Every structure is written in structure tokens, then in C-alpha cells.
Amino acid sequence: MRLVLLTSRNLKRRPLRTLLTVLGVASAMLLFVLVESLSAGLDAALSGSAAARTLIVYRQNRYCPQTSFLPERYQRLIADVPGVLSVLPVKVFLSNCRASLDIVVFQGAPPAELLKTRELELVSGDLARFEDQSDGALVGREFATRRRLAPGDRFRFGGIDVNVAGVFRSSEPVEEGMVLTHLEYLQRVGPVDRLGTVTQFEVKIDDPAHGQDIAREIDARLRTAEEPTDTRPKLAFLETATRDLREILRFGRWLALACVAVVLALVANTVLMSVQERVKEFGVFRTLGYRPSRVVALVLGEALLLGASGATLGLAAALVIIRTQHLSIGSEGVPVSFLLCGAVVARGALAALGAALLAAALPAWNAGRREIVASLRSA
Amino acid sequence: MAFIELAGVTKTYTKGEVEVVPLRDVTLAIEAHEFFVLLGPSGSGKTTLLNLIAGIDRPQQGTLRVGGVELGKLSSGRLSDWRAENLGYVFQSANLVPVLTAYENVELPLGLFPLSRAERHRRVLLALEAVGLSDRAAHLPRQLSGGQEQRVAIARAIVADPPLLVCDEPTGNLDHESAEVVLALLDRLNQERKKTIVMVTHDPRAAAHGTRRMVLDKGRFRPEEPTR
Ligand SMILES: Nc1ncnc2c1ncn2[C@@H]1O[C@H](COP(=O)(O)OP(=O)(O)OP(=O)(O)O)[C@@H](O)[C@H]1O
Numbered sequence: 270m271r272l273v274l275l276t277s278r279n280l281k282r283r284p285l286r287t288l289l290t291v292l293g294v295a296s297a298m299l300l301f302v303l304v305e306s307l308s309a310g311l312d313a314a315l316s317g318s319a320a321a322r323t324l325i326v327y328r329q330n331r332y333c334p335q336t337s338f339l340p341e342r343y344q345r346l347i348a349d350v351p352g353v354l355s356v357l358p359v360k361v362f363l364s365n366c367r368a369s370l371d372i373v374v375f376q377g378a379p380p381a382e383l384l385k386t387r388e389l390e391l392v393s394g395d396l397a398r399f400e401d402q403s404d405g406a407l408v409g410r411e412f413a414t415r416r417r418l419a420p421g422d423r424f425r426f427g428g429i430d431v432n433v434a435g436v437f438r439s440s441e442p443v444e445e446g447m448v449l450t451h452l453e454y455l456q457r458v459g460p461v462d463r464l465g466t467v468t469q470f471e472v473k474i475d476d477p478a479h480g481q482d483i484a485r486e487i488d489a490r491l492r493t494a495e496e497p498t499d500t501r502p503k504l505a506f507l508e509t510a511t512r513d514l515r516e517i518l519r520f521g522r523w524l525a526l527a528c529v530a531v532v533l534a535l536v537a538n539t540v541l542m543s544v545q546e547r548v549k550e551f552g553v554f555r556t557l558g559y560r561p562s563r564v565v566a567l568v569l570g571e572a573l574l575l576g577a578s579g580a581t582l583g584l585a586a587a588l589v590i591i592r593t594q595h596l597s598i599g600s601e602g603v604p605v606s607f608l609l610c611g612a613v614v615a616r617g618a619l620a621a622l623g624a625a626l627l628a629a630a631l632p633a634w635n636a637g638r639r640e641i642v643a644s645l646r647s648a
Numbered sequence: 649m650a651f652i653e654l655a656g657v658t659k660t661y662t663k664g665e666v667e668v669v670p671l672r673d674v675t676l677a678i679e680a681h682e683f684f685v686l687l688g689p690s691g692s693g694k695t696t697l698l699n700l701i702a703g704i705d706r707p708q709q710g711t712l713r714v715g716g717v718e719l720g721k722l723s724s725g726r727l728s729d730w731r732a733e734n735l736g737y738v739f740q741s742a743n744l745v746p747v748l749t750a751y752e753n754v755e756l757p758l759g760l761f762p763l764s765r766a767e768r769h770r771r772v773l774l775a776l777e778a779v780g781l782s783d784r785a786a787h788l789p790r791q792l793s794g795g796q797e798q799r800v801a802i803a804r805a806i807v808a809d810p811p812l813l814v815c816d817e818p819t820g821n822l823d824h825e826s827a828e829v830v831l832a833l834l835d836r837l838n839q840e841r842k843k844t845i846v847m848v849t850h851d852p853r854a855a856a857h858g859t860r861r862m863v864l865d866k867g868r869f870r871p872e873e874p875t876r
Pocket residue numbers: 642643646661662663668669670688689690691692693694695696697
């Protein structure tokens with residue numbers, strides 16, 4: 270009946286205790302949700318639909334885009350390999366090669382080829398303007414939101430100063446965190462002696478099943494060239510680039526688990542105290558005709574309310590932090606953003622409510638089956 | 649058949665090695681609409697007897713019938729339902745829920761019945777009116793005097809209109825004036841609403857309100873000694 274009224278009033282009985290518990294649960298859930306969002310962001314980054322049909326040609330034994338220089342003329346050599354549909358030369362420029370927050374990734378490629386190869390869908394702006402202006406740039410939707418960029422804006426970073434011609438959506442989430450420019454523009458920003466070089470080639474192939482063979486053939490043909498190459502399917506490339514992040518996230522899983530344990534301990538402590546204070550009251554309820562199950566429900570309801578309030582607060586805080594702090598962790602040129610998606614919210618809610626229920630299970634059970642007469646006799 | 653019938657009821661409490669027998673082979677009959685007063689020295693088993701009649705405790709031996717129902721045969725859940733429908737219990741202290749208003753406290757037992765909101769409202773107002781506290785509905789227990797709290801507790805006991813009221817020293821914590829108000833209220837509930845009342849008291853003046861008095865001593869009954 271008035272279960273909700275009763276439980277919410279009971280939490281007001283000790284407002285400070287309730288507040289502290291809710292704040293504690295909220296902090297734990299904030300951490301939980303941040304870890305889970307980053308993990309979801311990483312999964313999304315690796316989940317591009319085109320990844321299977323794409324190979325990445327990179328300088329052998331180089332990992333940071335800042336150190337991979339391949340002659341632009343490789344483009345034709347690679348295009349000759351059987352099974353290759355197209356080759357896109359890409360120059361990558363980034364703010365920081367190591368894992369860092371708020372990374373900025375530029376990719377420069379010949380505009381016409383870029384638009385043909387990548388599956389981009391313009392959200393706002395003008396493609397023609399991008400092609401016409403040598404300092405034109407297309408900004409990924411996620412990056413645009415994070416940096417509040419719109420067509421017509423200028424975006425400056427380091428020695429780069431580009432003109433935002435449009436904002437795009439992509440079938441590959443990673444790209445939505447990037448800025449795409451003309452190849453020549455990025456080449457001019459780099460060191461003079463590297464003018465004719467690119468960072469990598471993106472190779473579209475006809476059959477994903479032949480990916481390994483084609484990659485081997487490309488590397489074989491360029492083995493004796495001045496810069497030997499290392500060609501891999503894009504997915505494997507992304508996995509290597511983000512391996513540090515995934516290591517950190519494996520540790521993050523333990524953090525998330527610890528967060529759930531914190532929620533459990535906090536709620537258990539509060540519910541235990543609350544039940545102990547109200548032994549006599551539960552005796553009165555039972556005398557009035559409340560069945561043991563109702564008393565159990567009353568205690569569980571209180572725990573759920575604590576868990577739900579804490580989870581809501583924690584989620585809201587996570588949302589605010591992710592939205593306002595421009596968080597994007599980059600690793601070797603792959604930007605990974607915090608993805609607060611439905612699945613993460615659901616997991617957070619489930620973790621908080623599950624921990625709360627578990628925490629209250631024993632005190633609730635004890636409160637329900639305690640003898641009425643003994644309850645009434647207690648102070 | 650009497651409304652309340654106890655036959656050969658024995659209640660034992662075991663605490664480790666020590667065994668306490670507050671009630672030994674008690675037999676008692678209370679008619680419907682009686683205002684039965686239970687007297688006796690402290691520790692003589694009065695509360696124990698009241699709890700058995702109220703269906704919140706069970707005897708080890710003997711049978712116990714209230715309103716034709718043998719309480720010992722009911723499961724714990726059914727006994728809960730029985731209490732909701734048949735019993736109003738008034739404790740020595742009001743035992744109100746401190747975070748609920750007088751109105752909400754009185755409404756508590758009604759949550760166990762499938763009643764519309766409007767019907768619940770009507771009954772709560774009637775109960776509060778019966779105890780003369782209609783104007784205190786929105787007050788929290790701590791905003792009420794001890795006597796008023798006890799009257800709210802009585803309203804809570806009668807809101808579901810049970811035939812039986814058990815009261816364990818209902819005036820034990822009250823000053824003389826408040827006690828008289830509560831006792832007059834019980835008189836009215838007995839006479840006008842035909843409630844069967846079983847009341848435990850130490851106060852001879854309170855006992856005088858009863859239609860019958862019995863003294864429990866060392867787990868057995870003896871009639872009241874004539875007062876002079
Ligand atoms: N749960 C219990 N466990 C052990 N002993 C109990 C329990 N309840 C009551 N007793 C014992 O049973 C005896 C009768 O107790 P009861 O509360 O019925 O007395 P009472 O007549 O109501 O006394 P008072 O007038 O002081 O309220 C006492 O000796 C008491 O210690």
C-alpha cells in the first residue's frame with residue numbers, strides 16, 4: 270500500500286545518515302559508470318562495420334603516428350596488389366601520442382578520395398566547401414559536440430588552424446572523434462623533410478577472408494623499399510593501438526567491482542542500523558496485522574530507495590562530467606570517448622539496486638521473522 | 649459459547665536453563681461486549697495472557713478460541729490476517745510511527761484491506777472524530793501530548809472496526825485527567841459500539857470502569873478481593 274510513503278518517510282528519520290549513505294553510493298556509482306562508459310567507448314571504437322574490409326599499412330616497428338613516415342608513392346604500388354580495391358593515403362597528426370585525456374586527432378587525406386572511401390554522412394555544413402578550401406576541415410560529430418564546433422568556425426590547435434566546413438556522422442565511431450583535413454595541409458604543418466610522406470595507407474579489399482594474404486603480399490612487395498611496412502586488418506591495428514587502454518580497463522573492472530562492494534557495505538550498514546532502531550515498530554506493525562512478508566518488503570524497499578537515489582545521483586554526476594569536461598582518452602592516435610549508453614546506465618542501475626537488495630536481504634529477513642512479543646518487549 | 653475462551657492454557661518461557669511459567673493451566677471465558685479488567689501484581693502474567701488473546705503469541709498447551717476461531721490452528725500468515733480484521737491493540741505507550749502524521753498513523757491498518765482511497769479517508773476521519781482529534785490529523789506524534797498520542801493509538805486500533813480491543817495499561821503513562829478521557833472513550837466504545845474490551849491495569853480507578861474484574865496471581869486466577 271503506502272510502502273513508498275513509509276519507506277521514504279523512514280529515510281527522513283535520520284536525514285544526515287541517509288544523505289551520507291546516498292552520497293557514498295553516488296560516488297561509488299560515479300566511478301562505476303565512468304569505468305563502464307570508457308569500456309563501452311572502447312568497444313564502440315573497435316566495432317566499426319567497415320573494419321573487416323580495411324587493411325592499414327603502417328611503418329614497420331612504429332606505433333606512434335608521429336614516427337611513422339611512408340612515401341606517398343607507395344599508394345600506386347599497393348593499388349597493384351590483387352584484391353585491393355582502393356588505397357587512401359592518410360597523414361595523422363595528434364596532440365599527444367600516449368594515453369591522455371582530451372586528445373585531438375587530425376587525419377589528412379586527398380579530399381575527393383577521402384569522401385569516396387570513408388562512409389561519411391554530413392550532419393551540417395557543405396562538402397563542396399571542404400573540397401575547395403585548402404584549410405577546410407570536416408569534424409566528427411562527437412568531437413564537434415565536445416568542442417562545440419559548427420560549420421563556419423575556425424579551429425586552432427598547435428600549428429594547425431582549420432576552417433570547419435562540416436560536421437559528419439560515420440559508420441565507424443572512432444572517426445566521429447576526429448578532424449579530417451586535406452592531406453597537403455597536414456603535410457605542410459609537419460617537418461619540411463617529410464613533405465612527401467604519409468603516416469599510413471587505408472586499403473579497401475574485395476574479400477575480408479583474404480585480408481591476411483593481401484596484407485602479406487603488400488609487405489612482401491615493399492620489404493626491400495626504403496621504408497618497410499607492416500600491414501594488418503584495421504581491427505587488429507585498432508586493438509594494438511588501444512592495448513594500453515585495455516590493460517587499464519582490465520584494472521578498471523576491479524575498480525567497478527569494488528564500487529559495487531562499497532554500495533553493498535554502505536547500504537547494509539544503514540539498513541542494519543535502521544532496522545535495529547525499529548525492532549519495536551516492526552512488532553507494532555505485525556500486531557496491526559502486517560504479515561512478515563510486508564515487513565520484509567518494507568526493509569527491502571528502503572534499501573532499494575537508497576540504492577536508486579544514489580545511482581541516480583551518481584549517473585547524473587557522470588553525465589555532467591562527461592558532457593562538460595570534454596573527456597576523450599586517446600591511445601596511439603585512436604580517440605576513445607566515454608560512452609554513457611543505455612547498456613551502461615542499465616548495468617549501473619542493476620549493480621546499485623542488486624547490491625542494495627543483497628545488502629538488505631539478511632536484515633529484512635530477520636526483521637520479518639522476529640517474534641512479535643520479543644519485538645514489543647525491546648526498547 | 650463465549651466470545652473468548654481459554655481452556656487449560658499454559659505458557660512457558662525458557663531462557664537458557666531457567667524456565668518461567670507465567671500462565672499455568674488457565675481457563676477463562678469472556679462474553680461478547682464485556683469490558684473485562686485484568687488485575688494482578690507485576691510479573692503475574694497479565695501481558696502474557698493479553699498477547700495470547702491478541703494472537704501475537706502462542707500457548708504451549710491448551711486451546712484458545714476468539715470469536716469461534718481457534719487461534720492455535722491458524723498459520724502465521726492467517727493469524728496476521730485475523731489480527732487485521734478482529735483485533736485492536738492499545739499499548740501502554742502509544743507506539744505511533746514518529747515520521748507519520750496522526751492521520752497516516754491511523755490509516756496504517758487500512759492498508760491491509762482492499763479499500764478505495766475515498767473509503768480509507770472516510771474511515772480515518774471517523775476514527776479521529778471518535779477520539780476527538782479531528783483537528784490534529786496533520787500533526788506528528790511529537791507535536792501531540794501523551795494523552796493525545798494515546799487517543800491516536802486508540803483511533804488506529806478501531807479504524808478497521810474490529811470487534812475486540814485489548815489494552816495493556818492504556819493509562820499507565822498518563823496523568824489523571826488524560827487517563828479519564830481515555831477511559832471514558834473506552835467506555836463509549838464498549839457501550840455504543842459494542843466492542844469487547846480486555847484491559848490490564850494497576851489503577852483501581854481505571855479498573856472501576858470494567859464490567860467484570862479478575863485478578864491474576866502466579867499464573868492463576870482469583871476473584872477480586874472486595875474493596876472497602
Ligand atoms: N519473552 C519472554 N522471555 C522470558 N520471560 C518472559 C518473557 N515474557 C515474559 N516473561 C516473564 O513472564 C512473566 C510474566 O510476564 P508479564 O509481562 O506477562 O507480566 P505482567 O503481569 O504483565 O507484569 P507487569 O504488570 O509488570 O507488566 C515475568 O516473570 C516475565 O519475566
